[in-house]
Amino acid sequence: MIIDTHVHIWKRTMYPDVIMDAYLEPLVLLDALYFKGGPQEGKDWLTSETDEKELVQNMEVAKIDKSVILPLDFGMVGPTKQGVEEFNDWVFEACSAYPDKFLPFIGIDPQRGETAIRLIEKYIKRFDAKGIKVYPPTGWRPDEERIKPFWKVLDDHGMVVVTHSGAVWGPLNEELSRPSYYSKVLEKHERLKLVIAHMGGKYRDEMFPLLAKHENAYTDCSALQGWLPSNPEMVVSRLKEVAERIPDRIFFGTDWPLFELAYSQPYFIDLISTQPWGSEEMKERLFSVNFQRMMMK
Numbered sequence: 001m002i003i004d005t006h007v008h009i010w011k012r013t014m015y016p017d018v019i020m021d022a023y024l025e026p027l028v029l030l031d032a033l034y035f036k037g038g039p040q041e042g043k044d045w046l047t048s049e050t051d052e053k054e055l056v057q058n059m060e061v062a063k064i065d066k067s068v069i070l071p072l073d074f075g076m077v078g079p080t081k082q083g084v085e086e087f088n089d090w091v092f093e094a095c096s097a098y099p100d101k102f103l104p105f106i107g108i109d110p111q112r113g114e115t116a117i118r119l120i121e122k123y124i125k126r127f128d129a130k131g132i133k134v135y136p137p138t139g140w141r142p143d144e145e146r147i148k149p150f151w152k153v154l155d156d157h158g159m160v161v162v163t164h165s166g167a168v169w170g171p172l173n174e175e176l177s178r179p180s181y182y183s184k185v186l187e188k189h190e191r192l193k194l195v196i197a198h199m200g201g202k203y204r205d206e207m208f209p210l211l212a213k214h215e216n217a218y219t220d221c222s223a224l225q226g227w228l229p230s231n232p233e234m235v236v237s238r239l240k241e242v243a244e245r246i247p248d249r250i251f252f253g254t255d256w257p258l259f260e261l262a263y264s265q266p267y268f269i270d271l272i273s274t275q276p277w278g279s280e281e282m283k284e285r286l287f288s289v290n291f292q293r294m295m296m297k
């Protein structure tokens with residue numbers, strides 16, 4: 001059983017241009033060379049947008065049983081043609097056609113205040129949402145006063161919070177993604193479950209102490225593909241480290257579709273399955289058991 005706990009789908013009209021330009025810059029260059037057009041052109045442009053049908057096809061090839069879908073709310077960074085509510089509606093409705101394959105989370109920037117809380121309540125009520133993706137680099141610190149009501153609602157519902165950590169591009173503020181900023185939040189909210197994405201990225205040294213201190217904190221291995229294909233030793237050493245230090249709190253994730261051109265899902269799964277970084281039992285924990293256990297808590 002393989003659960004990919006870190007997957008994105010979006011329509012081009014749901015992301016601001018400034019984000020598309022920043023994140024897809026290398027592809028924009030390629031696109032200009034080979035495919036003509038660019039992010040502004042929309043549809044027929046590689047990974048300028050994705051949807052649930054494309055994802056299902058990829059999951060079949062990679063033999064992934066289930067994907068956790070994380071909408072990203074970048075609407076506070078620049079204007080979007082479709083708003084955050086339309087985005088989340090679309091994700092939950094698209095995923096409802098494949099209840100066994102998808103587990104959609106909410107994606108809302110807590111800086112939206114009252115609106116954020118209203119939308120969280122809406123998706124819990126209407127779709128039984130179990131989690132939310134947040135992105136501090138859009139301009140907020142998790143331990144800020146103004147974010148407190150947001151954490152309270154999520155705690156009341158025992159929600160999973162997946163938070164970005166590590167490198168960002170464009171107008172986003174990387175420093176705000178430090179895992180240590182969650183220390184106070186976790187102290188106060190014991191029902192909330194926090195997933196530090198990407199093993200904390202460049203803030204890995206803050207991720208381990210946070211998990212040591214808080215039982216309700218977890219991490220995922222998505223974006224490790226950044227080291228691939230050139231440096232598989234680095235990936236193996238990072239996996240060894242989590243197997244030794246936090247064997248029950250590491251989840252499998254691919255950040256689909258961001259690494260598909262460089263190192264696609266089947267290759268990443270094959271590398272994790274075949275390299276000697278942990279026992280077979282440890283690999284099962286990473287691929288599904290750890291996540292399933294957290295969801296049952």
Ligand SMILES: [Zn+2]
Pocket residue numbers: 006008255
């Ligand atoms: Zn991601």
